[in-house]
Amino acid sequence: xxxxxxxxxxxxxxxxxxxxxxxxxxxxxxxxxxxxxxxxxxxxxxxxxxxxxxxxxxxxxxxxxxxxxxxxxxxxxxxxxxxxxxxxxxxxxxxxxxxxxxxxxxxxxxxxxxxxxxxxxxxxxxxxxxxxxxxxxxxxxxxxxxxxxxxxxxxxxxxxxxxxxxxxxxxxxxxxxxxxxxxxxxxxxxxxxxxxxxxxxxxxxxxxxxxxxxxxxxxxxxxxxxxxxxxxxxxxxxxxxxxxxxxxxxxxxxxxxxxxxxxxxxxxxxxxxxxxxxxxxxxxxxxxxxxxxxxxxxxxxxxxxxxxxxxxxxxxxxxxxxxxxxxxxxxxxxxxxxxxxxxxxxxxxxxxxxxxxxxxxxxxxxxxxxxxxxxxxxxxxxxxxxxxxxxxxxxxxxxxxxxxxxxxxxxxxxxxxxxxxxxxxxxxxxxxxxxxxxxxxxxxxxxxxxxxxxxxxxxxxxxxxxxxxxxxxxxxxxxxxxxxxxxxxxxxxxxxxxxxxxxxxxxxxxxxxxxxxxxxxxxxxxxxxxxxxxxxxxxxxxxxxxxxxxxxxxxxxxxxxxxxxxxxxxxxxxxxxxxxxxxxxxxxxxxxxxxxxxxxxxxxxxxxxxxxxxxxxxxxxxxxxxxxxxxxxxxxxxxxxxxxxxxxxxxxxxxxxxxxxxxxxxxxxxxxxxxxxxxxxxxxxxxxxxxxxxxxxxxxxxxx
Amino acid sequence: xxxxxxxxxxxxxxxxxxxxxxxxxxxxxxxxxxxxxxxxxxxxxxxxxxxxxxxxxxxxxxxxxxxxxxxxxxxxxxxxxxxxxxxxxxxxxxxxxxxxxxxxxxxxxxxxxxxxxxxxxxxxxxxxxxxxxxx
Numbered sequence: 001x002x003x004x005x006x007x008x009x010x011x012x013x014x015x016x017x018x019x020x021x022x023x024x025x026x027x028x029x030x031x032x033x034x035x036x037x038x039x040x041x042x043x044x045x046x047x048x049x050x051x052x053x054x055x056x057x058x059x060x061x062x063x064x065x066x067x068x069x070x071x072x073x074x075x076x077x078x079x080x081x082x083x084x085x086x087x088x089x090x091x092x093x094x095x096x097x098x099x100x101x102x103x104x105x106x107x108x109x110x111x112x113x114x115x116x117x118x119x120x121x122x123x124x125x126x127x128x129x130x131x132x133x134x135x136x137x138x139x140x141x142x143x144x145x146x147x148x149x150x151x152x153x154x155x156x157x158x159x160x161x162x163x164x165x166x167x168x169x170x171x172x173x174x175x176x177x178x179x180x181x182x183x184x185x186x187x188x189x190x191x192x193x194x195x196x197x198x199x200x201x202x203x204x205x206x207x208x209x210x211x212x213x214x215x216x217x218x219x220x221x222x223x224x225x226x227x228x229x230x231x232x233x234x235x236x237x238x239x240x241x242x243x244x245x246x247x248x249x250x251x252x253x254x255x256x257x258x259x260x261x262x263x264x265x266x267x268x269x270x271x272x273x274x275x276x277x278x279x280x281x282x283x284x285x286x287x288x289x290x291x292x293x294x295x296x297x298x299x300x301x302x303x304x305x306x307x308x309x310x311x312x313x314x315x316x317x318x319x320x321x322x323x324x325x326x327x328x329x330x331x332x333x334x335x336x337x338x339x340x341x342x343x344x345x346x347x348x349x350x351x352x353x354x355x356x357x358x359x360x361x362x363x364x365x366x367x368x369x370x371x372x373x374x375x376x377x378x379x380x381x382x383x384x385x386x387x388x389x390x391x392x393x394x395x396x397x398x399x400x401x402x403x404x405x406x407x408x409x410x411x412x413x414x415x416x417x418x419x420x421x422x423x424x425x426x427x428x429x430x431x432x433x434x435x436x437x438x439x440x441x442x443x444x445x446x447x448x449x450x451x452x453x454x455x456x457x458x459x460x461x462x463x464x465x466x467x468x469x470x471x472x473x474x475x476x477x478x479x480x481x482x483x484x485x486x487x488x489x490x491x492x493x494x495x496x497x498x499x500x501x502x503x504x505x506x507x508x509x510x511x512x513x514x515x516x517x518x519x520x521x522x523x524x525x526x527x528x529x530x531x532x533x534x535x536x537x538x539x540x541x542x543x544x545x546x547x548x549x550x551x552x553x554x555x556x557x558x559x560x561x562x563x564x565x566x567x568x569x570x571x572x573x574x575x576x577x578x579x580x581x582x583x584x585x586x587x588x589x590x591x592x593x594x595x596x597x598x599x600x601x602x603x604x605x606x607x608x609x610x611x612x613x614x615x616x617x618x619x620x621x622x623x624x625x626x627x628x629x630x631x632x633x634x635x636x637x638x639x640x641x642x643x644x645x646x647x648x649x650x651x652x653x654x655x656x657x658x659x660x661x662x663x664x665x666x667x668x669x670x671x672x673x674x675x676x677x678x679x680x681x682x683x684x685x686x687x688x689x690x691x692x693x694x695x696x697x698x699x700x701x702x703x704x
Numbered sequence: 705x706x707x708x709x710x711x712x713x714x715x716x717x718x719x720x721x722x723x724x725x726x727x728x729x730x731x732x733x734x735x736x737x738x739x740x741x742x743x744x745x746x747x748x749x750x751x752x753x754x755x756x757x758x759x760x761x762x763x764x765x766x767x768x769x770x771x772x773x774x775x776x777x778x779x780x781x782x783x784x785x786x787x788x789x790x791x792x793x794x795x796x797x798x799x800x801x802x803x804x805x806x807x808x809x810x811x812x813x814x815x816x817x818x819x820x821x822x823x824x825x826x827x828x829x830x831x832x833x834x835x836x837x838x839x
Binding site for chain 2: 178183184185188189192199200201203206207208209210212214215217218219221
């Protein structure tokens with residue numbers, strides 16, 4: 001069986017993209033003029049890992065580019081270069097280019113060589129210019145692509161030079177090292193680049209040819225590296241081999257080469273104390289990725305035992321979303337079966353019935369826990385989306401000549417991965433919108449008595465069964481009159497009609513609506529907010545806007561935590577059962593005939609708390625035969641969606657239950673006022689009401 | 705700029721089944737006496753290394769090495785074509801050379817490959833494999 005490296009590509013791309021995100025956010029945090037060493041190290045490590053990975057997989061363009069970048073970063077790290085605004089821009093551009101290159105390689109599309117070459121040239125130039133020390137003649141930087149096999153091997157003097165350290169490196173690959181795409185040859189070549197390398201190979205593990213498995217590594221090495229590098233740098237060479245080899249890095253303290261000397265005190269936190277030899281991990285505690293915060297620890301700390309095989313991710317494993325979806329689906333089926341059993345159990349009688357019911361109650365609890373557990377697996381912090389904004393705001397404010405401070409709060413709030421993936425673009429639109437239309441230029445702000453720098457605030461929090469994301473700015477706010485004038489001009493609002501403020505602000509979500517005087521490449525083309533609303537609605541969410549002229553605007557997106565399951569109240573209308581999502585329900589009540597008013601042409605309304613609420617007769621909407629037509633004989637369920645309330649007239653309330661949403665669009669077609677369907681305990685199908693849609697739908701029907 | 709390099713540059717140029725260029729004539733009888741010396745030179749077992757001498761083709765290499773392992777006299781390993789090599793293949797060659805020398809049989813390198821020489825040196829196999837002395 002030949003080793004197919006392609007099987008590792010996806011994992012590599014995923015990790016590389018995450019690493020680039022890390023790099024980008026570290027770059028954005030970097031202080032101009034006085035960079036924090038840890039951040040510089042983080043950035044360097046990312047470049048280094050990507051270089052190593054791309055070299056392993058033969059992505060030479062990426063490896064070559066990253067090598068140049070790494071050279072520059074090494075200069076930064078060594079304090080030989082200063083972090084300037086220009087350099088920071090250059091590095092951010094490099095992140096973009098690397099991302100594009102990786103994407104091209106991933107999708108097997110061509111890379112734009114000119115763009116890469118230009119940027120690589122800029123990087124080389126930056127290295128070159130900074131290296132021009134007054135006393136020394138400028139030297140060309142070493143920009144040779146390190147990983148190509150035919151790269152010349154520079155020879156370094158073997159004798160220790162002042163400032164150089166001698167490192168004894170014990171490198172004993174586990175058999176699977178090659179299978180993981182790590183070639184000792186590449187690792188040793190990288191070490192060789194760091195300084196003078198003495199190599200002693202141990203071939204005692206090499207079996208007879210006939211017994212060899214071509215994908216196992218049988219060799220081991222004792223190396224002595226003479227170089228000025230630190231232990232971290234050496235450990236980084238082995239980043240990708242972590243978990244697939246035993247590594248010891250010991251500084252040889254005396255000038256004498258003593259390979260057999262006992263390890264000095266510098267070293268080596270190795271794996272787990274109780275582990276047998278094969279489990280000892282690469283000692284790279286210092287190379288812990290910052291991504292560890294996100295539960296993806298790359299390193300092995302002494303406290304976290306990890307399995308012998310590839311235990312690099314000690315705290316987490318990578319699972320494809322398909323697998324989780326399968327589990328989710330199965331759990332959904334269990335929920336249905338369980339509710340079927342519950343229904344059956346409730347009608348049982350006899351001595352064993354009570355026992356059965358208590359067993360079923362236990363089952364219900366367990367299933368709920370299971371369901372919540374699986375859902376938690378799918379949950380990711382919204383920081384995955386938020387993390388793209390610092391860069392975006394920085395670039396946009398730069399381009400528009402505005403000063404903008406971005407505040408992110410609640411970025412650990414978790415929501416379902418599917419929701420997360422789909423909310424990114426709408427949020428980008430809103431933030432762009434805030435920056436372009438909301439925040440004023442510094443002089444205007446000062447004239448209005450505001451701070452020159454505007455603030456865009458993204459906030460996420462849980463509220464009920466929903467997640468709320470707010471995009472707030474302290475800019476100019478919406479211009480009510482201008483929107484109204486524009487709407488009249490476009491015939492969206494009658495010349496004499498005076499809608500209330502909410503309705504006016506709602507107009508900005510109309511397709512093609514823009515009050516921007518000129519279209520910029522940022523926004524103003526009138527595509528955007530309507531798409532934002534559509535996307536949010538497709539997710540079963542709502543979007544609201546609050547604004548105050550001169551003070552700013554706030555867009556509030558409310559989304560369900562998950563798209564897979566909903567807590568619902570089942571209601572009966574005639575012979576049909578409908579599910580109303582619990583989060584939309586305010587109250588259920590029985591009306592007295594005197595409470596209902598009939599408005600000519602507008603249907604029925606009734607007084608609820610501090611206002612009149614229209615009645616929506618579900619049987620009319622869905623065309624079913626109800627048990628009763630008299631409002632006081634049935635029940636009214638007051639529901640809310642997009643800030644509007646209606647009273648749903650139903651025959652009866654049946655009970656609350658968690659239901660698994662089955663897409664109606666996938667299995668049938670889209671139906672207005674219905675967000676999906678579910679299978680009830682008795683096997684019948686119930687429609688899940690899309691309350692905001694139903695309110696709109698009912699409003700149209702009533703208006704018609 | 706280096707960015708223009710094609711990633712496919714070092715891909716294998718021939719399929720794995722061409723790895724072995726073993727001469728089969730050795731078992732053929734009735735060779736004219738006068739040609740014996742010349743023929744003996746011809747029927748020496750030879751293993752030809754591919755351009756892509758890496759783990760992808762390691763299984764084929766192992767098969768061809770095993771085929772020549774017990775060949776009497778000297779076996780030639782033709783290295784001239786090698787453009788890319790990795791540890792997986794080098795350790796196969798190492799096992800081959802070691803095992804033959806344990807049985808008093810020699811192995812000779814034919815051709816020259818800088819890539820291979822650098823790799824053996826880097827891995828500390830220069831002494832054992834001694835490819836740099838290849839003819």
